[in-house]
Amino acid sequence: MKNYLVLINCTRLVFRRYNQIILITLLLWPVLLSYLLYPDTFVFSWNEGRGGFLIATVLILVEILGSRPVIRGPKTRLLIALGILISLYFLSLPFGSSNFLSSIGRSAGVLISESWMSMWDYTILATYFLITLALIFGKREWITIGGAATLFLIGYATILLLDSLFPYDTLGIFQFLVPTYLNFNVGILETINHILNPETEFTSQTFGNTLVLYSPDGPFVMKVYWPSAGVHSIIIFSFVLFAFLLKSSIPWNRILIYLFLGILLTGVVNIMRIMLLSLYAIDPNSDLPSWEQFHSVIGEIIFIPWVLLYLVFVIFIEKRYHRVKGKTSACDNICPGKDR
DSSP states (O other), rough: HHHHHHHHHHHHHHHHHHHHHHHHHHHHHHHHHHHHHHHGGGOOOOTTTTTTHHHHHHHHHHHHHTTOOOOOTHHHHHHHHHHHHHHHHHHHHGTHHHHHHHHHHHTTOOOOOOHHHHHHHHHHHHHHHHHHHHHHHHHTTHHHHHHHHHHHHHHHHHHHHHHSOOTOOHHHHTTTTTHHHHHHHHHHHHHHHHHOOTTTOOEEEETTEEEEEEEETTTEEEOTTTTTTTTTHHHHHHHHHHHHHTTOOOOOHHHHHHHHHHHHHHHHHHHHHHHHHHHTTTTTTTOOOHHHHHHHHHHHHHHHHHHHHHHHHHHHHHHHOOOOOHHHHHHHHHHHHHHO
């Protein structure tokens, strides 16, 4: 009897792993296909390339490996059909569909074609993730299982759409935050300079959304718009953080508190990112090409570990909260007995 139960448990484990592998293969097939077709596009550069696909890949792997998908019957045929459709999208880009999407953008008054074209890639992949996960896990459960990767892609596509229609400083609600970030940056840089090199003549100034860094090698001028200021990263990773919080059993009031605190702290992390870019710009050993390369990857290098670190912080706080609450409940149960 014992051996029979062990055999059943092993069979269930193999079946679950088998379904996980199938689901991961289905979800990541478009990423793999686009990499095989266009490997040069997998770069971490805002509004250019598919580097964000790699972040979505990491997120979906983390999420699916802890799930229990069941793939059978009509769902299998639907999933195969979806895989074929999204494959046709990526395969057809060099054969006219890219020009067709570009013409739609021109008709809609798009100002930055790169953001517009990248937006379609992320929109298509996000839609594919959403439909696939909803078919397997249900219309309500999918967001608690694969929501982080899907919301990341949706957020990325939304920001790219806004950037294509309202580029540079035309989107006032986001551009309004840029001078505040730059002023914080100037204050931090001046403080660091006076502490480390009190005799140097390094200064920095802001003029609206323009940051000027003065050093012995000459001025370095940065004109900063809302995507470059990291506003898009704050919004996108807030979506990801929200999706991970939904996976927990934390009550809604505390989820909103953690989310609001996370957004505020992400803003602080973004200030650190701008400061690192400024310090790199005034480094005598750096040049413009290397600074641009650093600028294209520093956001992901900082924000992904930050989200994971914040989630660890939330888990730690929740464990402490339940431990203290458990002790309080035990005391409440014991103390009345003593009085009697």
